[in-house]
Structures are given as C-alpha cells and as structure tokens.
Amino acid sequence: MKVTVVGAGNVGATCADVLAYREVVNEVVLLDIKEGVAEGKALDILQKAPINGYDTRTVGVTSDYSRTAGSDVVVITSGLPRKPGMSRDDLIGINAGIVKSVTENVVKYSPEAIIIIVSNPLDVMTYQAHIASKLPRTKVMGMAGILDTARYRAFISQALNISQKEIQGMLLGGHGDSMVPLTRYTTVGGIPVTELLEANVLNAIVERTKAGGGELVKLMGTSAWYAPGAAAAQMVEAIVKDQRRIFPVCVQLQGEYGISNCYLGVPVVLGKNGIEKIVELKLNEEEKAMMTSSETQVREVMNVLEELNKK
Numbered sequence: 001m002k003v004t005v006v007g008a009g010n011v012g013a014t015c016a017d018v019l020a021y022r023e024v025v026n027e028v029v030l031l032d033i034k035e036g037v038a039e040g041k042a043l044d045i046l047q048k049a050p051i052n053g054y055d056t057r058t059v060g061v062t063s064d065y066s067r068t069a070g071s072d073v074v075v076i077t078s079g080l081p082r083k084p085g086m087s088r089d090d091l092i093g094i095n096a097g098i099v100k101s102v103t104e105n106v107v108k109y110s111p112e113a114i115i116i117i118v119s120n121p122l123d124v125m126t127y128q129a130h131i132a133s134k135l136p137r138t139k140v141m142g143m144a145g146i147l148d149t150a151r152y153r154a155f156i157s158q159a160l161n162i163s164q165k166e167i168q169g170m171l172l173g174g175h176g177d178s179m180v181p182l183t184r185y186t187t188v189g190g191i192p193v194t195e196l197l198e199a200n201v202l203n204a205i206v207e208r209t210k211a212g213g214g215e216l217v218k219l220m221g222t223s224a225w226y227a228p229g230a231a232a233a234q235m236v237e238a239i240v241k242d243q244r245r246i247f248p249v250c251v252q253l254q255g256e257y258g259i260s261n262c263y264l265g266v267p268v269v270l271g272k273n274g275i276e277k278i279v280e281l282k283l284n285e286e287e288k289a290m291m292t293s294s295e296t297q298v299r300e301v302m303n304v305l306e307e308l309n310k311k
Helices: 010-021 037-052 088-109 122-133 145-160 199-210 212-220 226-240 285-310
Strands: 002-006 027-032 057-062 073-076 114-117 140-142 171-173 179-181 245-254 260-271 274-278
Touching (some): 002 088, 010 037, 073 226, 088 114, 122 285, 145 171, 171 285, 199 212, 226 260, 245 274
Parallel strands (some): 073 114
Antiparallel strands (some): 245 260
16 A cells, blocks of 8 residues: 655654554555655665564655555645744644645546645645645544643643553644633543542643644744654544544545534544544533634635635
C-alpha cells in the first residue's frame, strides 16, 4: 500500500518517519514545493532503515503529483504559520488557497484516496479540502482530536505519576481554545479520573490542554511537530490496517449532536473506508452548551472562508 504526505516540514517529515518506522505501508511518498527538501528527508529516513530495522520505501519529490498516483491515504500538512502583522483572514486566505490546490492535485492522481488534513486553521482547512475534493465526508477528515487528547492524557499522567498507557480520554469540538473536554468520559485503568484528581487540578489540566499548542510555541518559537506528526500517522495506520479504532476526528456533521454542516471533532470509528461510523455520545447540559459555543467559533471561521471563496 502507498501513503503520500504533502508538506515536508517538521510535521510532514515526522509523520513520514513514523509511518516508515512502523512499517504501516510499503511506500511513503513525501512531497514539497521546495526543491530538494522532500528528496533529502526521504533519503535520510531511508538511510535510517538499516539502523531501526524497517523495510518501508521512502521517496521524496518536488511538486510532482504524478509520483503520488495510486495513494491509499494522503496526509496534507501544507500551509504557512501566522506571521507578525498577519490577520486571521489573511492566514485563512493563504492557507485555503494552498490546501485547495494540493487537494485538487491529490484527487487528480488518487481519486480513491482518503484525505487527512493537518494544516491550520484545522477545522476550516478540513472544510476547504472537503469541498475541493468533492469526496464523501467519510473520506476527508482533520487531525486534531488525537493530538489534543494525547496532550490531555500526558498531563493527567504527570499529575498522577502513572503510565500514560492506563489513560483514556475524549475531547470534542474545535481545535484549540474551543475544544470540549469530557472529563466524565476520562478513565484511568477503568477508574473515572474524577475519582483520582481534585476538580481544580483537573480543570487546570483542561486549560493547559486548550493552550497546549501555544505553550510549545512560547518555548520553541515555532509549532509542535513530534506529537502532531505521530498523531496523523496513527490515523493512517488505523485506516490502512482497518483497525476500526475510535478516535476524535474533525468531520462534517450532518445532524449528529444536533449540528449540521459544521466541521467539528467527534469520536469516530476509523477503518479501511475512512470514517466507518460517527459515535454520538450523550452529553449533559453543560457539555451541550460548550459544544454549541465551539460550533459558533468554528462557524465564524468557516464564514470567513466562504466570503473569501466568493471573491
């Protein structure tokens, strides 16, 4: 099987590396617009294979989408970070144009591919890719929930000083500040986390999770890449191996959770056909209110894109 990762920056290269190391597919194609970057990183990953003991073939190409033909899954990480003096609308306009172009080229050569969006702003870029691809919503999704829940679980692990393997958590809604934490669905070895952590400690963890990306930017001066790249690779693996795992994923809602035509993170079953099923959890009134607030914030950004697309 074959996977393409578009964008050979830190996130894309990490995703390709994880896929290769875990031998998820036979071939990983890394594509970028900068001459030599994808080729160099793919070669570096290939030369690491004898050390780590994997047989995945990694190939790097510059802007040649014909080399991506026949991909089963495509991960799109392309886009620019927000720069000083750049408005939110400017960032949306630039990245939407990039994601639209990339998606159209991807679908041209791999019309049956499942598309995973990592580009930011995540929710609205998933929207852009969905309308540009003309594919069913089950085959175009955004990676955010896996990353957010990973941060959430890591912080809980630190607070309790226990293995991260014991923690299961769920977050819904938009990526970042508008996420909806479901603490009552969080368990530690099957025990509700509310039985193990005081409310003020748990609330502090939730707030840190919401600002997780910003915390890393302040520390490093740039966005995270190890966790986002690994999170995207985990989605690819679930699809390629038909694992039917339940992950929070950004998808177009069509009535689920009482929301229509909005792109939000919800738990789904990931398998060979992409999103096999959307899981609807029973939310209490407080959770419903948070979900409505998240929907409002995401729709505001979607409206910006819609206005830009009219011009």
